[in-house]
Amino acid sequence: MKKKWVLIGLLLVFLFTFPLYSTNYLLHIGIITLMFAFASQAWNIISGYSGQFSFGHAAFFGVGAYTSTVLLVEYNVNPWIGMFIGAIIAAAIAFVLGFLTFRYKLKGAYFSLTTLAFAEILRVFVKNTDFFRKTMGIMIPLDINPFWYQFQTRVGYYYTILILTIIITVIVYLISRSRLGFNLIAIRENEDAAQSLGVRTFKNKMIAITLSGGLTAFAGTFYAQYLLFVKPETVFASDISVSILMPAIVGGVGTVAGPIVGSFIVTPLGELTSQMFSNLAGTNLIAYGVIIIIIILFMPEGVVGRYHDWVNRRKKGNKETQEQKESVTS
Amino acid sequence: MSLWLFIQSLIDGLLMGGIYSIMAIGLTLIFGVMGIINFAQGALMMLGMYVTYWAFTLAGIDPYLSLPLSAIALFILGALIQKGVLERVMDAPDHNILLITFGIMMIIENTALVLFSPDFRSITVPWLSETIKMGDYVVSKPKLIAFFISMSVALLLYWFLQKSYLGKAIRGTANNKIGAALVGIKSKRINYITFGLGAAIAAIAGSLMTPIISISPSIGHTFILKTFVVVVLGGLGNVLGAFVGGLIIGVSEALAGAAFSGTLNELVIYVIFVLILIFRPKGIFGGGS
Numbered sequence: 269m270k271k272k273w274v275l276i277g278l279l280l281v282f283l284f285t286f287p288l289y290s291t292n293y294l295l296h297i298g299i300i301t302l303m304f305a306f307a308s309q310a311w312n313i314i315s316g317y318s319g320q321f322s323f324g325h326a327a328f329f330g331v332g333a334y335t336s337t338v339l340l341v342e343y344n345v346n347p348w349i350g351m352f353i354g355a356i357i358a359a360a361i362a363f364v365l366g367f368l369t370f371r372y373k374l375k376g377a378y379f380s381l382t383t384l385a386f387a388e389i390l391r392v393f394v395k396n397t398d399f400f401r402k403t404m405g406i407m408i409p410l411d412i413n414p415f416w417y418q419f420q421t422r423v424g425y426y427y428t429i430l431i432l433t434i435i436i437t438v439i440v441y442l443i444s445r446s447r448l449g450f451n452l453i454a455i456r457e458n459e460d461a462a463q464s465l466g467v468r469t470f471k472n473k474m475i476a477i478t479l480s481g482g483l484t485a486f487a488g489t490f491y492a493q494y495l496l497f498v499k500p501e502t503v504f505a506s507d508i509s510v511s512i513l514m515p516a517i518v519g520g521v522g523t524v525a526g527p528i529v530g531s532f533i534v535t536p537l538g539e540l541t542s543q544m545f546s547n548l549a550g551t552n553l554i555a556y557g558v559i560i561i562i563i564i565l566f567m568p569e570g571v572v573g574r575y576h577d578w579v580n581r582r583k584k585g586n587k588e589t590q591e592q593k594e595s596v597t598s
Numbered sequence: 599m600s601l602w603l604f605i606q607s608l609i610d611g612l613l614m615g616g617i618y619s620i621m622a623i624g625l626t627l628i629f630g631v632m633g634i635i636n637f638a639q640g641a642l643m644m645l646g647m648y649v650t651y652w653a654f655t656l657a658g659i660d661p662y663l664s665l666p667l668s669a670i671a672l673f674i675l676g677a678l679i680q681k682g683v684l685e686r687v688m689d690a691p692d693h694n695i696l697l698i699t700f701g702i703m704m705i706i707e708n709t710a711l712v713l714f715s716p717d718f719r720s721i722t723v724p725w726l727s728e729t730i731k732m733g734d735y736v737v738s739k740p741k742l743i744a745f746f747i748s749m750s751v752a753l754l755l756y757w758f759l760q761k762s763y764l765g766k767a768i769r770g771t772a773n774n775k776i777g778a779a780l781v782g783i784k785s786k787r788i789n790y791i792t793f794g795l796g797a798a799i800a801a802i803a804g805s806l807m808t809p810i811i812s813i814s815p816s817i818g819h820t821f822i823l824k825t826f827v828v829v830v831l832g833g834l835g836n837v838l839g840a841f842v843g844g845l846i847i848g849v850s851e852a853l854a855g856a857a858f859s860g861t862l863n864e865l866v867i868y869v870i871f872v873l874i875l876i877f878r879p880k881g882i883f884g885g886g887s
Contacts, residue, residue, distance in 0.1 A: 553707075
């Protein structure tokens with residue numbers, strides 16, 4: 269137990285001092301890594317804990333990006349406020365999506381494809397609406413001022429997303445130890461059994477998807493402010509959905525540390541492959557596809573899940589050997 | 599919308615609907631037998647398109663002659679995917695299988711992207727370019743041929759599943775896996791054949807569409823969603839439902855295309871999807887085989 273806190277402390281020291289000794293490019297990778305760790309942590313709530321796999325979290329990401337941007341450009345609303353409005357709208361959309369699918373207990377593939385379709389609906393809608401400037405996208409005018417969510421260097425963005433990621437990780441940690449968390453895990457393991465034991469499955473799943481959708485929107489706003497540009501083909505693209513689900517799957521679905529550990533493994537890998545073959549689009553997604561298959565075939569519980577298993581087994585093993593020794597001496 | 603436009607769109611939609619029907623039959627067949635929603639179905643269809651495209655562009659082979667070629671190639675690939683990857687996770691939780699097929703889709707789609715570039719490509723076959731006039735209405739040749747071949751494939755498949763020994767074995771496995779195994783049906787082999795068959799049907803649909811539309815590596819993506827809507831409309835695992843659902847979606851899409859401008863008509867499919875989810879989530883005919 270103590271070792272865990274030392275590990276977390278060391279990780280935090282490393283993350284907070286990272287900008288001191290990293291290059292500008294490394295810092296960019298750090299930012300993207302943390303951003304997808306954040307979004308994957310949000311994804312983890314509905315997909316990891318309650319086992320309803322969303323393939324369309326780009327919907328909420330895109331809503332976050334577009335809401336704050338439109339509010340800023342059209343109505344001069346501060347993005348720091350805009351991001352909360354984006355989260356509320358994304359949460360509302362998630363609520364509708366959850367209502368449509370969970371009402372009839374649609375799960376598994378039904379749910380996954382419905383989320384995918386929802387992201388697609390939003391993409392086509394935004395792409396065809398004059399108000400959102402169609403396929404051209406929206407530029408955010410340059411106005412470097414932290415008060416307006418724009419920073420001089422990448423360091424500011426880095427600390428912003430780092431703090432956001434720490435906050436969401438604490439939230440997920442608290443959920444995982446709360447009644448809601450236990451209910452969600454019960455639903456994941458056996459929904460009918462959970463319901464017969466008095467877990468209100470519909471209500472719990474609705475809470476989870478609404479939270480998950482709303483929180484994902486914060487990553488969208490961050491992305492918009494980081495690039496100062498939003499476009500339907502980038503923020504609503506299925507690539508975003510994939511980048512959001514990858515870290516949790518690699519790190520371990522339904523674990524607090526999974527999405528973070530996973531993002532540090534998989535996001536830099538994706539960035540590097542697309543950087544290495546920069547003239548060929550799609551190489552990072554080939555790598556992601558191969559990683560998904562390898563992980564599911566050989567390590568479906570993910571890196572963190574495998575580590576937990578290993579620790580548990582060792583503890584059990586120690587106990588057994590101790591008992592054996594005791595039985596021998598007595 | 600004038601009556602002429604209405605009927606013209608109805609004809610076009612019905613013809614395209616035939617292709618959607620067989621796409622959906624492929625997806626629903628795999629689901630019915632193995633309980634897998636194959637995300638890669640659209641990507642396999644896209645590969646079928648490229649087989650026909652390259653056969654025509656490089657060797658001048660007529661699209662309908664390369665049809666068996668693309669079907670056989672994809673049958674083998676499908677069986678290999680089942681044997682190499684999916685077979686190992688048949689007992690895993692649903693979402694893991696879904697993720698695997700999702701991963702396969704990503705690999706196929708993006709490998710095609712790297713190899714063939716994201717450019718849209720199309721072929722012009724001289725003897726197909728003229729249209730057939732039926733009174734006031736115009737019918738495009740490749741669409742008409744595609745419709746007839748799709749119907750033949752659907753009928754052939756129906757006959758195969760109902761009458762042949764192998765088809766009965768497939769249906770038996772779909773009904774009761776353990777029971778089928780007990781009477782000596784090799785369920786592993788049935789799975790290879792089913793997945794291969796699903797892939798081959800997707801390839802046929804792809805080859806039939808190559809002379810009609812422009813193809814690109816990401817085209818499977820839109821088709822898998824469309825196909826899924828068709829399958830949900832007909833009821834998951836229901837072959838007849840998939841057939842009728844395909845025709846309905848084809849017609850609705852064509853009518854929407856006539857009524858709305860721009861790419862907004864793409865939304866119609868999804869609106870139908872949401873309506874199904876609200877009113878008939880088990881499909882118009884209910885699930886089952």
